[in-house]
Amino acid sequence: MTPHPAARIRPAEKADLAAIRLLIETAFGTRYDPVEPEHIWTLFPVDRALVAEVDGRLVAHSQTGPMTVTVPGGQLPAIGISGVAVAAPQRRRGLLRALYSEQHRQFAAEGIPLAALTASEGGIYGRFGYGAAAREHRIRLDRRFARFLPTAPDPGGVYQVSVPEAEPEIRRIYDTWRRVTPGAQERPDAAWALAFADAPRLRNGGGDLFAFLHPDGYALYRHHDDQSIEIKELRTLTADAHAALWRALCGRDLSHDLVAPVTGDDPLPYLLVDPRQVRTVAGYDTLWLRIMDIPAALTARRYDADLETVVAVDDPFLDAGGAFALRIRDGVAECAPTAAEPELSMGLDVLGAIYLGAHPARAFAAAGRLRGAPERVRALERAFAWRRDAVLGWGF
Ligand SMILES: CC(C)(COP(=O)(O)OP(=O)(O)OC[C@H]1O[C@@H](n2cnc3c(N)ncnc32)[C@H](O)[C@@H]1OP(=O)(O)O)[C@@H](O)C(=O)NCCC(=O)NCCS
Structure with a gap:
């Protein structure tokens, strides 16, 4: 061009x-x-x-x-x-x-070591070496038909609190949550100020923010004219807090659908008698990452499976790719450029997409974007999978 x-x-x-x-x-x-x-x-x-x-x-x-x-x-x-x-x-x-x-x-x-963005359109940033490293689903649940299983936790502990009163606790809970959640960012005061300012243009026509607070979680939500409730942000540190907050939200009489962004590993459907009530209405990427320094990024994260391989990474944008020897033992990685023959090869955008565990390597292999023997692809996938789904902490 x-x-x-x-x-x-x-x-x-x-x-x-x-x-x-x-x-x-x-x-x-x-x-x-x-x-x-x-x-x-x-x-x-x-x-x-x-x-x-x-x-x-x-x-x-x-x-x-x-x-x-x-x-x-x-x-x-x-x-x-x-x-x-x-x-x-x-x-x-x-x-x-x-x-x-x-x-x-x-x-x-x-x-x-890392560059991050959120994308207005999905077709723009792959060419610059960015991969969609976190994604979420939008779910709708008609609370009038949501019945919790008799075995589902019912720990209570949720209170209706004004947003200003809840703010210090919300900030504390978020900061604990984000430290263990891949993709989540530290949230500076200015980002909190934007969240609590709750600009009318970003309310999708809904009303003011309300808060539910639990010692280990919070929900920020708003009402819409169609009797739906949009859950803007729900962060929990424990399974009990998650169950308690969803029970509180489902207890909101005079409303119908609860609409929320959730990750693929959200346990909500498994708390209900009829999991089908949790309808996924959209799936989309949130955080995009470009790995600027491959050894620094790959050694900064931990892994749940061992791996020893050589990975070739292609970076047409900045020509910062190459072949890297990756050795993972007991969760800790060593990674350095190498002249050895690669077993696996992929674009930098694919490495960004699998980096936090959000996508299985086999899907990119099936699409012809990650090349290697099937056993090596499986080993890569096992090593990069993580215990919890990646989440964008706050939008920017
Ligand atoms: C998206 C936007 C920033 C692109 O700017 P631009 O100056 O037209 O982009 P460029 O001409 O430099 O294009 C760079 C490359 O991206 C591609 N590209 C640009 N916009 C694209 C789009 N919307 N979808 C897919 N590819 C796109 C171009 O084809 C070009 O490809 P190539 O260099 O590999 O041949 C511009 O269209 C814009 O301001 N859009 C509205 C706001 C927006 O969406 N901003 C992005 C926020 S994340």
Whole structure:
């Protein structure tokens, strides 16, 4: 693709903020709530962002901010990318590629092992080495027909608490939860401020947030006019907290459907007499990861099965791939570049997708995107699977 011939890529400045805001609002077709920009630019400082200018007009923007992301058994520093927008008249002229090339060169120079984003469309970021590393389902459960099994835990301990009163406990529970949940990020004050500001434009037409609080979990939810309840965030540290919060939600008279994002390993259906009442209405990716430093990322996580292999990784975007000797013993990995013959090969996007255990290696093998003897693919899959599903902690 020919890059826009007249474009000038440069670091953003404070004086650009109004133009950046207009660019983002126009690209996504929604105005920021007045409380949002301050927090967004705290998370993604303007002096880290890049813009593209054509004829003195700002036509493209991409912002980045530091994050800490949990990986199986550990945590890694990461960089999050957000607010990516190219003005419609200048699209498909290589401006995103130009901004990304510069930004990823900078991430590599900074030694950042992971880059993270959430994608507006699924077809954009694979070419840049990103894989969908966490996914979730949207479920609908008509609470009027949800009957819990007699054997299902009924521990109680849930109280209706105002959101401001619940906030300190919610923050404490989240922080404990995110440390053991792959994909979940540390949540800075500005990200909490955005969550509790609960901008009307992000409410899907629903009302204010309400909270249920348990000593080991919380649910933030809102009502909609169609008598449904949207569960915005439900985080639990124990199975008891999970069961108790779902019982409390199912106890909400004067409402019908409960709509919630859940992971594939959520036990809700198994608590009910009729598991079919939990209807999956959508499945989608959440967190996308590009592994910037393969040895650093693969040795940062823990594993549940041993493995000794050589993996070739292809990175057409930055040419940062190569062959890596991977030796996993008792959950701990050693990984280093090697000249040895690879047994397995895949794109960097596939490595990102399997990194947190969200996708089985055999599915990518069946799609021809991960190559190796079936026994080696199975061994890779066993090693990379993890005890709990990956979750995006907070959206950005
Ligand atoms: C998505 C967006 C940023 C792309 O910007 P752009 O400048 O048109 O992208 P580029 O011209 O640099 O394209 C880079 C590559 O991505 C591909 N691409 C761009 N947009 C794509 C899309 N929506 N779906 C699939 N591929 C896409 C291009 O074909 C090109 O491929 P190639 O380099 O491998 O040939 C722009 O269309 C936009 O602002 N969209 C609305 C807001 C949005 O969705 N932002 C992303 C938030 S995560």
